[in-house]
Amino acid sequence: METDRPLDALNEARGHRVVVELKNKVQLIGKLKAFDIHINTVLDDAEEWENGTMKRKLGKAFIRGDTIILISPA
Amino acid sequence: METDRPLDALNEARGHRVVVELKNKVQLIGKLKAFDIHINTVLDDAEEWENGTMKRKLGKAFIRGDTIILISPA
Amino acid sequence: METDRPLDALNEARGHRVVVELKNKVQLIGKLKAFDIHINTVLDDAEEWENGTMKRKLGKAFIRGDTIILISPA
Amino acid sequence: METDRPLDALNEARGHRVVVELKNKVQLIGKLKAFDIHINTVLDDAEEWENGTMKRKLGKAFIRGDTIILISPA
Amino acid sequence: METDRPLDALNEARGHRVVVELKNKVQLIGKLKAFDIHINTVLDDAEEWENGTMKRKLGKAFIRGDTIILISPA
Amino acid sequence: METDRPLDALNEARGHRVVVELKNKVQLIGKLKAFDIHINTVLDDAEEWENGTMKRKLGKAFIRGDTIILISPA
Amino acid sequence: METDRPLDALNEARGHRVVVELKNKVQLIGKLKAFDIHINTVLDDAEEWENGTMKRKLGKAFIRGDTIILISPA
Numbered sequence: 001m002e003t004d005r006p007l008d009a010l011n012e013a014r015g016h017r018v019v020v021e022l023k024n025k026v027q028l029i030g031k032l033k034a035f036d037i038h039i040n041t042v043l044d045d046a047e048e049w050e051n052g053t054m055k056r057k058l059g060k061a062f063i064r065g066d067t068i069i070l071i072s073p074a
Numbered sequence: 075m076e077t078d079r080p081l082d083a084l085n086e087a088r089g090h091r092v093v094v095e096l097k098n099k100v101q102l103i104g105k106l107k108a109f110d111i112h113i114n115t116v117l118d119d120a121e122e123w124e125n126g127t128m129k130r131k132l133g134k135a136f137i138r139g140d141t142i143i144l145i146s147p148a
Numbered sequence: 149m150e151t152d153r154p155l156d157a158l159n160e161a162r163g164h165r166v167v168v169e170l171k172n173k174v175q176l177i178g179k180l181k182a183f184d185i186h187i188n189t190v191l192d193d194a195e196e197w198e199n200g201t202m203k204r205k206l207g208k209a210f211i212r213g214d215t216i217i218l219i220s221p222a
Numbered sequence: 223m224e225t226d227r228p229l230d231a232l233n234e235a236r237g238h239r240v241v242v243e244l245k246n247k248v249q250l251i252g253k254l255k256a257f258d259i260h261i262n263t264v265l266d267d268a269e270e271w272e273n274g275t276m277k278r279k280l281g282k283a284f285i286r287g288d289t290i291i292l293i294s295p296a
Numbered sequence: 297m298e299t300d301r302p303l304d305a306l307n308e309a310r311g312h313r314v315v316v317e318l319k320n321k322v323q324l325i326g327k328l329k330a331f332d333i334h335i336n337t338v339l340d341d342a343e344e345w346e347n348g349t350m351k352r353k354l355g356k357a358f359i360r361g362d363t364i365i366l367i368s369p370a
Numbered sequence: 371m372e373t374d375r376p377l378d379a380l381n382e383a384r385g386h387r388v389v390v391e392l393k394n395k396v397q398l399i400g401k402l403k404a405f406d407i408h409i410n411t412v413l414d415d416a417e418e419w420e421n422g423t424m425k426r427k428l429g430k431a432f433i434r435g436d437t438i439i440l441i442s443p444a
Numbered sequence: 445m446e447t448d449r450p451l452d453a454l455n456e457a458r459g460h461r462v463v464v465e466l467k468n469k470v471q472l473i474g475k476l477k478a479f480d481i482h483i484n485t486v487l488d489d490a491e492e493w494e495n496g497t498m499k500r501k502l503g504k505a506f507i508r509g510d511t512i513i514l515i516s517p518a
Contacts, residue, residue, distance in 0.1 A: 004458070006484040009477065009506050014078070022143065023468070023511070024097070033083065039484070039508050040080040040113070046146065058146040062083050064113050067097070067143045069466065069511045072490065072502040088152070096217065098171070107157065114154040114187070120220065132220040136157050138187050141171070141217045162226070170291065172245070181231065188228040188261070194294065206294040210231050212261050215245070215291045236300070244365065246319070255305065262302040262335070268368065280368040284305050286335050289319070289365045310374075318439065320393070329379065336376040336409070342442065354442040358379050360409050363393070363439045384448075392513065394467070403453065410450040410483070416516065428516040432453050434483050437467070437513045 010035050010071065017074035018043070022067050026050050029074050030061065039065030084109050084145065091148035092117070096141050100124050103148050104135065113139030158183050158219065165222035166191070170215050174198050177222050178209065187213030232257050232293065239296035240265070244289050248272050251296050252283065261287030306331050306367065313370035314339070318363050322346050325370050326357065335361030380405050380441065387444035388413070392437050396420050399444050400431065409435030454479050454515065461518035462487070466511050470494050473518050474505065483509030 013032050020028040020041060027050070030043030046061035047054050087106050094102040094115060101124070104117030120135035121128050161180050168176040168189060175198070178191030194209035195202050235254050242250040242263060249272070252265030268283035269276050309328050316324040316337060323346070326339030342357035343350050383402050390398040390411060397420070400413030416431035417424050457476050464472040464485060471494070474487030490505035491498050 004478045006478045006480050006486045006506055009486040009504060013504075013506075024143065028144070034078045034080045036080050042080045042083040058144075060083060060087075060147060062080055062087075062145040064139065064142050064144065065508065066140065066510065068508050069468065070472070070502075070508065071506040073504060098217065102218070108152045108154045110154050116154045116157040132218075134157060134161075134221060136154055136161075136219040138213065138216050138218065140214065172291065176292070182226045182228045184228050190228045190231040206292075208231060208235075208295060210228055210235075210293040212287065212290050212292065214288065246365065250366070256300045256302045258302050264302045264305040280366075282305060282309075282369060284302055284309075284367040286361065286364050286366065288362065320439065324440070330374045330376045332376050338376045338379040354440075356379060356383075356443060358376055358383075358441040360435065360438050360440065362436065394513065398514070404448045404450045406450050412450045412453040428514075430453060430457075430517060432450055432457075432515040434509065434512050434514065436510065 007035070007037070010039075013071070013073065018071050019074050020063060020071050021069040022063070023069055024067070026055075028058070028061060028063060030058075032071075033060070036065070039068050039071075041065065041068065041071070081109070081111070084113075087145070087147065092145050093148050094137060094145050095143040096137070097143055098141070100129075102132070102135060102137060104132075106145075107134070110139070113142050113145075115139065115142065115145070155183070155185070158187075161219070161221065166219050167222050168211060168219050169217040170211070171217055172215070176206070176209060176211060178206075180219075181208070184213070187216050187219075189213065189216065189219070229257070229259070232261075235293070235295065240293050241296050242285060242293050243291040244285070245291055246289070250280070250283060250285065252280075254293075255282070258287070261290050261293075263287065263290065263293070303331070303333070306335075309367070309369065314367050315370050316359060316367050317365040318359070319365055320363070322351075324354070324357060324359060326354075328367075329356070332361070335364050335367075337361065337364065337367070377405070377407070380409075383441070383443065388441050389444050390433060390441050391439040392433070393439055394437070396425075398428070398431060398433060400428075402441075403430070406435070409438050409441075411435065411438065411441070451479070451481070454483075457515070457517065462515050463518050464507060464515050465513040466507070467513055468511070470499075472502070472505060472507060474502075476515075477504070480509070483512050483515075485509065485512065485515070 030046030034042040046058040104120030108116040178194030182190040194206040252268030256264040326342030330338040400416030404412040474490030478486040
């Protein structure tokens with residue numbers, strides 16, 4: 001069965017580690033816990049990365065969708 | 075029981091201290107009092123932090139949702 | 149009785165002096181007269197502050213909601 | 223009778239001279255002729271001011287609401 | 297009969313020459329042909345001006361509304 | 371018969387070569403194939419121009435409407 | 445049969461390699477897997493390019509639509 005809606009691709013990634021790229025050049029890496037149609041996204045065990053360096057461990061992170069550029073597998 | 079909608083994660087954080095990261099590089103730290111679907115958020119005992127320094131105590135703070143990047147546990 | 153919607157917090161502040169922080173780094177301080185779901189806000193006896201200095205007295209000020217970062221007690 | 227919706231405050235200002243502050247640091251001063259829920263606004267006898275200097279007389283000016291920061295009495 | 301909605305003012309300008317100021321500091325001057333509720337606007341015989349200099353003749357120009365700051369008589 | 375809605379003007383341009391000016395200062399020149407109410411636009415035989423120089427041939431190009439400033443005849 | 449809606453053009457590109465230009469000057473090149481009316485887009489075998497250099501292989505990439513400028517054939 002094909003996935004041809006964008007949110008299906010996010011749904012398949014649920015429970016897996018993803019990289020969330022933000023408009024402010026930060027990357028958040030964590031396990032994809034939840035998302036909605038606005039692409040508001042929750043990561044578990046989230047880490048904040050910038051320029052290839054891990055800056056902080058955030059734990060659970062709620063990310064407002066409009067700040068996201070892309071989400072890809074970690 | 076699983077939480078798989080992003081606002082469920084915020085709901086679990088209600089009453090706990092959170093860090094709210096804003097688009098203007100300010101962090102607000104306080105107790106999560108309320109939020110809505112726009113992610114308009116109210117913190118109690120809010121403090122304004124910038125570059126690791128506490129700048130001001132705000133008391134109760136209403137934050138317009140569109141200025142928020144992410145919310146994580148303090 | 150608890151307030152758990154963000155606009156309830158603004159409603160409690162009605163009639164009291166608040167600080168409205170704007171995206172252009174200006175602070176408006178005045179008595180909260182009115183607001184709506186877009187956070188369009190009206191202050192009475194509003195003053196414009198920048199970098200800790202009072203710049204102008206505005207009298208009644210209508211502020212378009214999308215320019216607001218946060219509202220807290222003055 | 224109280225006005226407690228933001229647009230009521232604009233309605234009271236109708237026919238009077240107001241300052242409209244724009245996101246591009248320009249001020250438009252003129253007589254408030256009309257506005258709508260998007261805060262699209264029409265001024266009569268509008269003047270464009272920047273840094274305390276009058277730059278141009280515009281006559282009637284239609285201002286798109288999303289470019290407005292605030293409106294106060296002139 | 298009074299006009300007290302902002303689009304009424306645009307409607308009166310239809311067929312007349314107007315200046316459309318854009319967020320990118322360009323001015324478009326032409327005859328107002330059409331507009332809609334988003335302020336998407338069509339000018340006939342449009343010219344592009346910047347810093348008081350005419351840069352280009354565009355002929356008919358369709359302008360996306362969200363790029364417009366204000367519209368006034370030419 | 372008059373055209374007095376902005377999209378009518380785009381409709382007349384369908385099949386003709388147009389210049390699409392983008393917010394990032396790029397111009398796309400091509401044959402207008404399709405558009406919708408968001409001004410999402412498709413050009414055939416599109417070329418990317420910047421500062422009067424042709425940079426790339428794109429072939430068919432789908433342009434997201436919110437990135438467009440204006441559309442005029444090429 | 446003609447395609448005259450913009451999303452028809454994207455639909456024809458489904459399964460083919462495309463270039464997705466982002467507002468942050470990054471190009472994503474990959475096979476177009478899915479898109480929706482917000483232009484949220486999924487690429488398979490996506491690569492991130494900047495200034496003519498391939499920076500990273502992303503695998504499957506979900507791109508939030510509002511960050512996209514244009515989509516054209518690779």
